[in-house]
Amino acid sequence: xxxxxxxxxxxxxxxxxxxxxxxxxxxxxxxxxxxxxxxxxxxxxxxxxxxxxxxxxxxxxxxxxxxxxxxxxxxxxxxxxxxxxxxxxxxxxxxxxxxxxxxxxxxxxxxxxxxxxxxxxxxxxxxxxxxxxxxxxxxxxxxxxxxxxxxxxxxxxxxxxxxxxxxxxxxxxxxxxxxxxxxxxxxxxxxxxxxxxxxxxxxxxxxxxxxxxxxxxxxxxxxxxxxxxxxxxxxxxxxxxxxxxxxxxxxxxxxxxxxxxxxxxxxxxxxxxxxxxxxxxxxxxxxxxxxxxxxxxxxxxxxxxxxxxxxxxxxxxxxxxxxxxxxx
Amino acid sequence: xxxxxxxxxxxxxxxxxxxxxxxxxxxxxxxxxxxxxxxxxxxxxxxxxxxxxxxxxxxxxxxxxxxxxxxxxxxxxxxxxxxxxxxxxxxxxxxxxxxxxxxxxxxxxxxxxxxxxxxxxxxxxxxxxxxxxxxxxxxxxxxxxxxxxxxxxxxxxxxxxxxxxxxxxxxxxxxxxxxxxxxxxxxxxxxxxxxxxxxxxxxxxxxxxxxxxxxxxxxxxxxxxxxxxxxxxxxxxxxxxxxxxxxxxxxxxxxxxxxxxxxxxxxxxxxxxxxxxxxxxxxxxxxxxxxxxxxxxxxxxxxxxxxxxxxxxxxxxxxxxxxxxxxx
Numbered sequence: 001x002x003x004x005x006x007x008x009x010x011x012x013x014x015x016x017x018x019x020x021x022x023x024x025x026x027x028x029x030x031x032x033x034x035x036x037x038x039x040x041x042x043x044x045x046x047x048x049x050x051x052x053x054x055x056x057x058x059x060x061x062x063x064x065x066x067x068x069x070x071x072x073x074x075x076x077x078x079x080x081x082x083x084x085x086x087x088x089x090x091x092x093x094x095x096x097x098x099x100x101x102x103x104x105x106x107x108x109x110x111x112x113x114x115x116x117x118x119x120x121x122x123x124x125x126x127x128x129x130x131x132x133x134x135x136x137x138x139x140x141x142x143x144x145x146x147x148x149x150x151x152x153x154x155x156x157x158x159x160x161x162x163x164x165x166x167x168x169x170x171x172x173x174x175x176x177x178x179x180x181x182x183x184x185x186x187x188x189x190x191x192x193x194x195x196x197x198x199x200x201x202x203x204x205x206x207x208x209x210x211x212x213x214x215x216x217x218x219x220x221x222x223x224x225x226x227x228x229x230x231x232x233x234x235x236x237x238x239x240x241x242x243x244x245x246x247x248x249x250x251x252x253x254x255x256x257x258x259x260x261x262x263x264x265x266x267x268x269x270x271x272x273x274x275x276x277x278x279x280x281x282x283x284x285x286x287x288x289x290x291x292x293x294x295x296x297x298x299x300x301x302x303x304x305x306x307x308x309x310x311x312x313x314x315x316x317x318x319x320x321x322x323x324x325x326x327x328x
Numbered sequence: 329x330x331x332x333x334x335x336x337x338x339x340x341x342x343x344x345x346x347x348x349x350x351x352x353x354x355x356x357x358x359x360x361x362x363x364x365x366x367x368x369x370x371x372x373x374x375x376x377x378x379x380x381x382x383x384x385x386x387x388x389x390x391x392x393x394x395x396x397x398x399x400x401x402x403x404x405x406x407x408x409x410x411x412x413x414x415x416x417x418x419x420x421x422x423x424x425x426x427x428x429x430x431x432x433x434x435x436x437x438x439x440x441x442x443x444x445x446x447x448x449x450x451x452x453x454x455x456x457x458x459x460x461x462x463x464x465x466x467x468x469x470x471x472x473x474x475x476x477x478x479x480x481x482x483x484x485x486x487x488x489x490x491x492x493x494x495x496x497x498x499x500x501x502x503x504x505x506x507x508x509x510x511x512x513x514x515x516x517x518x519x520x521x522x523x524x525x526x527x528x529x530x531x532x533x534x535x536x537x538x539x540x541x542x543x544x545x546x547x548x549x550x551x552x553x554x555x556x557x558x559x560x561x562x563x564x565x566x567x568x569x570x571x572x573x574x575x576x577x578x579x580x581x582x583x584x585x586x587x588x589x590x591x592x593x594x595x596x597x598x599x600x601x602x603x604x605x606x607x608x609x610x611x612x613x614x615x616x617x618x619x620x621x622x623x624x625x626x627x628x629x630x631x632x633x634x635x636x637x638x639x640x641x642x643x644x645x646x647x648x649x650x651x652x653x654x655x656x
Binding site: 008009010011012013014015016017018019021022025026047048049050053054056057059060061062063064065066087088089090091092093094095096097099100103104106107110111268270272273275276277278279280281282283284286287317318319 | 346394419427
C-alpha cells in the first residue's frame, strides 16, 4: 500500500537525541560513553533510579539500539557508534532544546529583541552540553590537531568554559603549561576541579576575567605559544575598538613564533554542506543574541589591523565554523 | 586538517526543523506549503511582522534553502522538497518539542508517573502540529488509499481531532457522507469550521463524544462502510472490556461488506528501519502517558474476540505504525 522508503533517518536521529537527552538528565552519559559493559546495578547507582524504572529505561535504550546485550544477560554495552550518534544529537539538541526560548518567542525577539532578551534566557547547561556534543567531532578534533601539531610550551584558552579543551591539550602535551580564562565563576571552579581530576592541576591556571580585560592587562596571555579563542571573540565584535585591542594585546604578548587560533562561525556560509545549519546559527545569533558574526574577510582585516601578517582560515566539520590561525 | 564528511545530515535536519517551527509560530506555514511564489508583503501580512524583522527571517529561510528567489527579486518560492522537509521535521518536533515535558522530567515520570503526570502536561498544539507533519507521509497517505480504494458511502472517523483526514476523504469522494467523533469540544468546533471552508459541510457531521461511549450508544457508527480509528484505540486498551465493547459495537454497526480500519503503533518494533523511533514512541507512551501499546498479536486477538474473521495488518512509513483492516 504505502511506499516504505528510506526517509525515516529523521525519525532515527530524533529518537536517539531524545533518549540521549533523557539519559544525560539522569546522569547516565558517562556509562554510555565508556567502552566497557555496564550492569543494571551500575545504571541504578548512577541514575538513582530503582527497579522497575531503571529496567524500563534500559529496555528503551536496548530497543533503540543505543545499548546492546553484552556477553551475558547481566551486562550491557553501549553501541559501537555511540560517539557518532552523540555528535549528531548535538545538532538537534542545540537547535531544538538549548535554543528553545528563541524559537518559542521568535516573534518577540524579531519585534523587540531587547525586551525579549531581558525576559527569555537560554539554560546555560543545555547550551554547554549540546555544544560539547557538537564539538566532539564538529570542531574540537580540528582545533586539537592544529594546536598539538605546534608543540606549544604555553597555551592560553580564552573563554575556556569548564576547561575541557585545555585539560585535554595538557594531558596530550606533558611538558606544557596552560591558562584558562573565563568570565564565569562557576565555569572557573569547575575547570579547576576537572584539571585536578585529570592530574594536570599543577600545570593549569585559572583566571576569572573577561576577554575584554586583556586590553588593559594582557598579563594572562603573556609569553603564550598558542592563544586559543573558541566562539568567544564574536561577543566583542560589536565593539570594533575592543576587538582590535584584544587582538593587539594577544599579538604583542605572544612568544616568538607563537600564534593566535580563533575558532568561530562565519555568517550565512553558502555551500550546500553548510547553508542550512549556518543560516540557523547566523539567524539565532543575530535575532536573539545580538551578535552579528563577522565574515571571513572581516576576520582577516581585523587580524591585519592588529599587525598579524600570516592568517589562514580552514573550515571545520560544524557547518559555518572556521579555524583562523594568525601569526607574526 | 579535519575530515569534512557527510555526517552533518543531522545539522541540516535540525536547522530545517527550527526554522519551520519558527515559521509555524509566526503563521507562515500556509505560505511555505503553497506552490505559488510569495512576496515580502504577503509574508509581513501573514506574520504581522514589520521590516526589518520580516526581511531578517526571510534572509534565514533563503540562506537555509527552504525558500528560493523567484523569477524577479520581489518573489520568493518555497523549495521544491518542502513537503519532505516538513515530514522529516515532524519527527524532530514531536520527539524534542511536543514531548519536551516528558524528556525534561524523565526521572520524575520514571519514579512517580501519577504525580508527574498531574504536574507536567504536553502542549496540545505542539502535539497536533508535529503529528500532522509526521502524518503527511508517515500514515495519512496509506490510510487514505486504504479507505478511498473501498469507495465507502459512509465514513466514520473516531478520535477525528480537527477533522483533517475525514474532510480530505469527503473532498476525494463526492458522493460520500461522514461523521467525525471527538472528545474535545475545541477540536469538534474546528472540524465543523474546516468542513465548511472545504465545502463538504453538508455531508459532514460532528459528534462530541468519547470512543468509549459507543459501548452504550453505537448510533454514531451505524451503517458505516468504513470506521477509522487513528492512534485513539490505544487509549482504551488499558480497560480490555471497554476495548472489546467498542470493537463489538463497531462490528455490529457496520454496513454489509464494511470494515474497521485502525491505525496505531505496535510496541518495540524490532527491525532496523523501525527500532529507534519505535523504542522512543513505546517508552514515552508507557512511562509518561500510561499507555501500554498492544502488540500486533494483541490486536488480532481483540478483533477476533469482537467477531471479526478477516484481519490484515500492514506497516506504514512511520516506524512502528500499522494499519489494521478488520472485516466480516
